[in-house]
Amino acid sequence: MRIRSFEEKQGILYLVATPIGNMSDITLRAIEILKSVDKIYAEDTRNSINLLKHYNITTHLESYHEFNQETKTLDVVNEIKSGLNIALISDAGLPVISDPGYKIVKEARKEGLRVSTIPGPSAGISALIASGIAPMPYTFYGFLDSKQSKRISELNDLKYVNHTIIFYEAPHRLKDTLTDMYEVLGNRNICIARELTKTFEEYIETTLSDALNLDTLKGEIVLILEGYKENNDESINPMERIDELIKLGYKPNEAIKETAKQLNKDRKELYKEYSDYKNK
Numbered sequence: 001m002r003i004r005s006f007e008e009k010q011g012i013l014y015l016v017a018t019p020i021g022n023m024s025d026i027t028l029r030a031i032e033i034l035k036s037v038d039k040i041y042a043e044d045t046r047n048s049i050n051l052l053k054h055y056n057i058t059t060h061l062e063s064y065h066e067f068n069q070e071t072k073t074l075d076v077v078n079e080i081k082s083g084l085n086i087a088l089i090s091d092a093g094l095p096v097i098s099d100p101g102y103k104i105v106k107e108a109r110k111e112g113l114r115v116s117t118i119p120g121p122s123a124g125i126s127a128l129i130a131s132g133i134a135p136m137p138y139t140f141y142g143f144l145d146s147k148q149s150k151r152i153s154e155l156n157d158l159k160y161v162n163h164t165i166i167f168y169e170a171p172h173r174l175k176d177t178l179t180d181m182y183e184v185l186g187n188r189n190i191c192i193a194r195e196l197t198k199t200f201e202e203y204i205e206t207t208l209s210d211a212l213n214l215d216t217l218k219g220e221i222v223l224i225l226e227g228y229k230e231n232n233d234e235s236i237n238p239m240e241r242i243d244e245l246i247k248l249g250y251k252p253n254e255a256i257k258e259t260a261k262q263l264n265k266d267r268k269e270l271y272k273e274y275s276d277y278k279n280k
């Protein structure tokens with residue numbers, strides 16, 4: 001089905017980007033659209049009202065969130081069908097991206113209705129371009145599961161993805177997530193992008209192993225993680241690295257496990273290699 005967004009007819013869904021922190025990060029077109037539509041659906045009306053007031057937008061506001069989307073989706077689609085122009089916004093950034101909206105888009109498209117994007121900031125892609133980690137190819141993952149067993153299984157599925165991966169994470173889960181990443185994926189470069197566009201914006205360029213020693217971080221966080229790489233660094237001799245760790249007080253098994261992680265090597269193979277090396 002081919003649908004032109006700029007046809008002269010009534011009834012359209014606009015997906016409107018809003019700021020991810022700094023109120024000024026909104027486009028002129030977003031403001032125009034929010035002023036001109038019949039109704040705005042927002043994830044949290046109490047939060048969005050501040051933005052709307054700031055820009056003198058007086059359009060009628062209703063809620064559309066994770067917990068009412070099952071019932072509300074059909075209402076919204078029927079409103080568009082009846083000729084209303086509707087805007088959907090979320091608390092920050094692009095609606096639909098780790099935020100509600102996909103269900104309406106899917107239903108509206110199924111019904112042959114017009115859906116149009118009003119682009120603007122999104123935390124993940126904004127963090128990616130400033131991270132210093134290869135911007136392409138990338139995989140946007142969003143939030144890992146909050147349950148550790150599921151999170152570990154998700155990370156296992158991502159283990160050999162050789163794209164940069166974008167994650168969102170809540171500050172109170174950061175330490176656990178970084179620990180699980182290190183355990184499952186081994187050592188990798190990571191950029192922790194915090195509080196983007198706000199007063200305490202910060203980028204921490206580090207590795208997973210060093211990130212585990214960071215003090216507690218607050219605020220909103222995006223993790224830009226380097227993708228899987230075959231370890232081709234010939235300058236590091238795995239046998240010597242294991243011996244070094246043993247000298248530092250690691251038990252041989254732990255030293256092998258740690259070296260396998262640091263050099264992205266298979267632990268069992270490394271174990272065999274090390275015992276051959278020792279029995280020479």
Ligand code: SAM
Pocket residue numbers: 020021090092093094095096097098099121122123124167168169170193194195196197198220221222
């Ligand atoms: N729809 C949003 C987008 O387009 O980026 C994402 C919404 S998601 C529910 C919220 C998460 O996005 C936060 O937990 C954090 O991981 C990330 N985020 C949002 N704003 C951010 C900011 N200013 N700095 C860093 N991360 C941010």
